[in-house]
Amino acid sequence: MLPAVEEALPLPPPLMQAVFERMQEEEQVELPVTHYFSEGLYGRQLDIPAGMAFVGAEHRQDHLLVFLKGRLTVWSDAGKWEIVAPCVIQSKAGTQRVGIAHEDSSMLTVHATSLTELDALTQALVVPQGLLLTGDNACLGQSPQVLPSAS
Numbered sequence: 001m002l003p004a005v006e007e008a009l010p011l012p013p014p015l016m017q018a019v020f021e022r023m024q025e026e027e028q029v030e031l032p033v034t035h036y037f038s039e040g041l042y043g044r045q046l047d048i049p050a051g052m053a054f055v056g057a058e059h060r061q062d063h064l065l066v067f068l069k070g071r072l073t074v075w076s077d078a079g080k081w082e083i084v085a086p087c088v089i090q091s092k093a094g095t096q097r098v099g100i101a102h103e104d105s106s107m108l109t110v111h112a113t114s115l116t117e118l119d120a121l122t123q124a125l126v127v128p129q130g131l132l133l134t135g136d137n138a139c140l141g142q143s144p145q146v147l148p149s150a151s
Helices: 003-007 013-024 118-125
Strands: 033-038 041-048 053-055 063-069 071-076 079-084 087-091 098-101 105-112 131-133
Touching (some): 013 053, 079 087
Antiparallel strands (some): 041 105, 063 105
Protein backbone atom coordinates (compact mmCIF):
# COMPACT_ATOMS: atom_id res chain seq x y z
CA MET A 1 0.00 0.00 0.00
CA LEU A 2 1.21 3.52 -0.76
CA PRO A 3 -0.52 5.62 1.91
CA ALA A 4 1.15 8.91 0.90
CA VAL A 5 -0.75 8.80 -2.38
CA GLU A 6 -4.17 8.75 -0.75
CA GLU A 7 -3.19 11.49 1.70
CA ALA A 8 -1.78 13.89 -0.94
CA LEU A 9 -4.55 14.81 -3.37
CA PRO A 10 -4.24 16.30 -5.88
CA LEU A 11 -0.96 14.69 -6.83
CA PRO A 12 1.65 17.12 -8.15
CA PRO A 13 4.06 15.83 -10.83
CA PRO A 14 6.94 15.21 -8.36
CA LEU A 15 4.72 12.93 -6.25
CA MET A 16 3.43 11.15 -9.37
CA GLN A 17 7.06 10.51 -10.33
CA ALA A 18 7.81 9.14 -6.86
CA VAL A 19 4.82 6.78 -7.10
CA PHE A 20 5.94 5.68 -10.57
CA GLU A 21 9.46 4.95 -9.29
CA ARG A 22 8.08 3.05 -6.28
CA MET A 23 5.84 0.95 -8.51
CA GLN A 24 8.81 0.06 -10.72
CA GLU A 25 10.25 -1.78 -7.71
CA GLU A 26 7.28 -4.17 -7.71
CA GLU A 27 6.81 -7.24 -9.88
CA GLN A 28 5.68 -6.07 -13.32
CA VAL A 29 2.86 -7.82 -15.16
CA GLU A 30 2.28 -7.69 -18.90
CA LEU A 31 -1.36 -7.87 -19.90
CA PRO A 32 -2.59 -8.77 -23.35
CA VAL A 33 -3.57 -5.83 -25.52
CA THR A 34 -6.11 -6.00 -28.36
CA HIS A 35 -5.53 -3.67 -31.31
CA TYR A 36 -8.30 -2.36 -33.60
CA PHE A 37 -7.90 -0.49 -36.89
CA SER A 38 -10.40 1.38 -39.00
CA GLU A 39 -9.84 4.04 -41.63
CA GLY A 40 -8.01 6.85 -39.81
CA LEU A 41 -8.57 5.31 -36.35
CA TYR A 42 -6.58 3.10 -34.01
CA GLY A 43 -8.04 1.49 -30.90
CA ARG A 44 -6.06 -0.16 -28.10
CA GLN A 45 -7.95 -2.25 -25.54
CA LEU A 46 -6.46 -3.25 -22.21
CA ASP A 47 -8.15 -5.54 -19.69
CA ILE A 48 -7.06 -5.03 -16.07
CA PRO A 49 -7.89 -7.62 -13.39
CA ALA A 50 -9.44 -6.54 -10.09
CA GLY A 51 -6.86 -5.51 -7.50
CA MET A 52 -4.23 -4.49 -10.03
CA ALA A 53 -2.58 -1.08 -9.79
CA PHE A 54 -1.28 0.66 -12.89
CA VAL A 55 0.55 3.68 -14.23
CA GLY A 56 -0.81 4.69 -17.61
CA ALA A 57 1.38 5.95 -20.41
CA GLU A 58 1.49 9.65 -21.19
CA HIS A 59 0.02 10.26 -24.65
CA ARG A 60 1.22 12.87 -27.15
CA GLN A 61 -2.25 13.62 -28.58
CA ASP A 62 -5.78 14.15 -27.33
CA HIS A 63 -7.84 10.98 -27.68
CA LEU A 64 -10.93 9.22 -26.37
CA LEU A 65 -10.70 6.87 -23.42
CA VAL A 66 -13.63 4.46 -23.26
CA PHE A 67 -14.21 2.50 -20.07
CA LEU A 68 -16.01 -0.63 -21.27
CA LYS A 69 -16.51 -2.43 -17.97
CA GLY A 70 -15.47 -2.33 -14.34
CA ARG A 71 -14.75 0.22 -11.64
CA LEU A 72 -11.46 2.05 -11.10
CA THR A 73 -10.05 4.81 -8.94
CA VAL A 74 -7.60 7.11 -10.73
CA TRP A 75 -5.40 9.93 -9.50
CA SER A 76 -3.49 12.76 -11.17
CA ASP A 77 -2.21 16.24 -10.45
CA ALA A 78 -5.83 17.35 -10.96
CA GLY A 79 -7.39 15.08 -8.34
CA LYS A 80 -8.96 11.70 -7.68
CA TRP A 81 -11.91 10.09 -9.48
CA GLU A 82 -13.98 6.97 -9.20
CA ILE A 83 -14.74 5.79 -12.73
CA VAL A 84 -17.59 3.33 -13.29
CA ALA A 85 -18.11 1.83 -16.74
CA PRO A 86 -19.58 2.42 -19.18
CA CYS A 87 -18.00 5.85 -19.49
CA VAL A 88 -16.26 7.89 -22.21
CA ILE A 89 -13.81 10.66 -21.37
CA GLN A 90 -11.78 13.05 -23.48
CA SER A 91 -8.15 12.46 -22.54
CA LYS A 92 -5.87 15.45 -23.10
CA ALA A 93 -2.32 15.14 -24.40
CA GLY A 94 0.24 15.04 -21.61
CA THR A 95 -2.10 13.37 -19.12
CA GLN A 96 -0.76 10.56 -16.98
CA ARG A 97 -3.00 8.46 -14.77
CA VAL A 98 -2.26 6.09 -11.95
CA GLY A 99 -5.01 3.90 -10.68
CA ILE A 100 -6.32 0.70 -9.24
CA ALA A 101 -9.02 -1.58 -10.61
CA HIS A 102 -11.62 -2.51 -7.99
CA GLU A 103 -13.34 -4.89 -10.42
CA ASP A 104 -12.17 -6.63 -13.58
CA SER A 105 -11.99 -3.64 -15.90
CA SER A 106 -11.57 -2.99 -19.59
CA MET A 107 -10.60 0.27 -21.28
CA LEU A 108 -10.14 1.28 -24.90
CA THR A 109 -8.17 4.27 -26.16
CA VAL A 110 -9.19 5.63 -29.58
CA HIS A 111 -6.65 7.67 -31.57
CA ALA A 112 -6.92 9.52 -34.88
CA THR A 113 -4.04 8.16 -36.99
CA SER A 114 -3.42 6.44 -40.29
CA LEU A 115 -0.52 4.41 -38.84
CA THR A 116 -0.98 0.64 -38.58
CA GLU A 117 2.47 -0.63 -37.49
CA LEU A 118 2.59 -1.09 -33.70
CA ASP A 119 6.13 0.24 -33.14
CA ALA A 120 5.36 3.33 -35.23
CA LEU A 121 2.10 3.84 -33.31
CA THR A 122 3.93 3.66 -29.99
CA GLN A 123 6.53 6.19 -31.14
CA ALA A 124 3.87 8.58 -32.47
CA LEU A 125 1.31 8.34 -29.66
CA VAL A 126 3.05 7.49 -26.37
CA VAL A 127 5.65 9.34 -24.31
CA PRO A 128 6.69 6.69 -21.69
CA GLN A 129 5.38 3.16 -21.49
CA GLY A 130 2.93 2.50 -18.64
CA LEU A 131 3.60 -0.14 -16.02
CA LEU A 132 1.31 -2.62 -14.32
CA LEU A 133 1.76 -4.41 -11.04
CA THR A 134 -0.17 -6.81 -8.87
CA GLY A 135 -1.36 -6.26 -5.35
CA ASP A 136 -3.48 -3.82 -3.41
CA ASN A 137 -1.42 -0.69 -4.13
CA ALA A 138 -3.19 2.62 -4.53
CA CYS A 139 -1.84 4.88 -7.22
CA LEU A 140 -2.80 8.28 -10.02
CA GLY A 141 -4.94 10.41 -13.83
CA GLN A 142 -6.09 13.94 -15.26
CA SER A 143 -9.40 15.55 -14.59
CA PRO A 144 -11.61 13.46 -16.83
CA GLN A 145 -14.09 15.26 -19.04
CA VAL A 146 -17.03 12.89 -19.31
CA LEU A 147 -18.61 13.07 -22.74
CA PRO A 148 -22.39 12.96 -23.07
CA SER A 149 -23.97 9.80 -24.41
CA ALA A 150 -25.45 9.93 -27.91
CA SER A 151 -28.58 8.11 -26.72
